[in-house]
Amino acid sequence: MEVFPMKKVLLLTLFFVCILLNGCSQQTSNESASDEVYVMDINNWQPSTHHYAYNAWEPWKKMVEEKTNGRVKVNIYHGSALGKSSSVYQDIKGGLYDVSLLVTNYFYDTPFFPYTIGSLPFALQGPVEANKVLSKFEDRFADKGLDNVILMPPTSTDAYDLFSTTPIHTMEDLQNKKMRMSGKGENAFIQSLGGTPVSITSEGIYEGLEKGMIDTAFYTPIGGEAVRYYEPAPYITQMSVLVNPLIPVMNKNFYDQLPPDLQKLFTEELNPALSEMFTKSYVTELAASNEQLEKAVEKRGEYIKLSTEEDIKYREAGKGAWELWIEDANKRGFDGDEMVEAFFEILREEDYPLPFEN
Template identity: 35%
Template sequence: MKLAKGAKVALLLGMVFVLSACGVGRAANHDGVYELSFNIQVPSTHQFHKEVVEPWAKEVEEKTDGRVKVNIYNSGALGTLSTAYEDIQGAVYDIGYVSPSLHPDTELFPLSIGDLPFGLSAPSDSTKVLTPFIETYMADTLEDVVPIGVSATDSYQLYSKEPVETVEDVKNQKIIASGYQRVDLVGLWDAVPVTLGLEEIYTSLDRNTVNQATYTSIGAVGLKLFEVAPYMTKIDMGNTALFYLMNKRTFEALPADIQTLFEEELAPSLVKMNSDLYGGASAEAIKVYGDSVAEKDGRVIEPDEEALAEFKKPAKTVWEDWVEMANDKGFDGKEMMEFYKKSLIEAGLSLPY
């Protein structure tokens, strides 16, 4: 049934009102309880929900003596990852995380350095390396948001319908990739990068719309990719930085003591929970994946050093292109890259290029 023009406008305004109600300071009118909306991209069955967001929400309520309640919205109910920064800025929801590489044309661009392939893999290393980077290059540039902290996912692997032993096995294949650095790398492998949302990975593999996908091991188990992709190739492409943010007006609406509590205890706790999950559960997730696909004659493939080097070689160009992109955006790309590499060394990590 077609809606009249006036009804359509009324419906749209109603939807905007509902989404806005999930945002800034809504709970200030609920007997002094501040209800904050936290939008995440995974379902409630995912480990990230069960071991990070849900326990953190309980901790917030406990440590604020019930004055703050965090309402969790799963499966991107309030917005996708591709619009996360704008959504948090506009108070579509109060708390969320962004993947900086999905926002290269915003002030988040500098942080996309943390997603360069074959750089950072462990979430705790991402926190150590990227926190000083944020403080040096981004502290005064963020608008309408308050940083909660930075962590990351576990490292990305390659999931496929057929075995992938060498880089030759990805040529001309359609591969799901997110973040412009991984998209560029897939192209340099002479494959065809396909950008899709998390909710589309399983279906696309199942329907043979794509042949392969890059994703984290924990995420792959959470999405049950082992049902549609019987092979995993462990190449440790690097992780995705997760930059946790709160809407600035939401933060400023909170009582001063709660603001301090977030800054000194709750924000660091969220980052630690994230790092503990993705840093500690990756190996187990890979084992689970291997056990699951074994029933279908699938397996986890670990390329030897020579084969792995061929996957890594083209990524040097992605690092060089990042510097040029930073220069084009008005930054000193060389200086930022030198700072980043110095931070990697100080964190006890080796430089891939």
């Protein structure tokens, strides 16, 4: 009569032991997951002396490692050590590295095409404006085919001026000049100016100017000062002609392997913080860069300001690039006119100037 109660006691004991062991196993598993260190490789295609490094990548590395309590270790590779700016999209998709900064104009013929509207002549004036306008624009037009990478909020460079080996005071001075273009959107504009487009990445501009492969290059004052484009091209014409939209991007597999709490941290805090660091870097560096450039060319070149009449001429010349962009948008299945009108409407909502009256 006492056998059955003893069996029950043994069964109950085994049952509770199993529960206890399972709980310990889950706790160990959770502790193991929280203790795992994830290594993030960043490709900075600019040199370590560039403002990208000391105003964005290095502070973000510190923020990531602190906010994750060391669960994410960040390695930064400067100077295109892991890949050039022109291959960021392919490299990020392929997992060559985990995070970098993508110049949308270099990827005109990819799903990043909608963002290239921001690089059209006089479309935007700087990174603060780009963040506000492109964030609204992407919600309507830039969500197709980009689910294979993690996109951070958009920003942009500061507005481009013209670095030249000879003085450029009027549009006539650009006739037959070999002019560097960074993407298809600049091609029509350069041709409208009377120049000859030459495709060279950011990394090749200095050598191109120095060796005569190009005569001019549109580039940001901040970036141009940092990498000394004024040495081979000491004639700088202030134009604020365009910006290049920028998007920090992350490898999706890297993001997907992270536990939910770290994914949330990157999505809600760390990724937006990186975009903001790039935006602030351009804003804070601009005034100082203009002053330094003016001093740098004082005895060897010239710092040129366009007249109002010349500015109007450049804006008129820029219309051809917009018309070409609309045609390209239509070929890609978009309504190009609708996209431009929506872009202009966002500019009006944000009280920003239009590139021209449409």
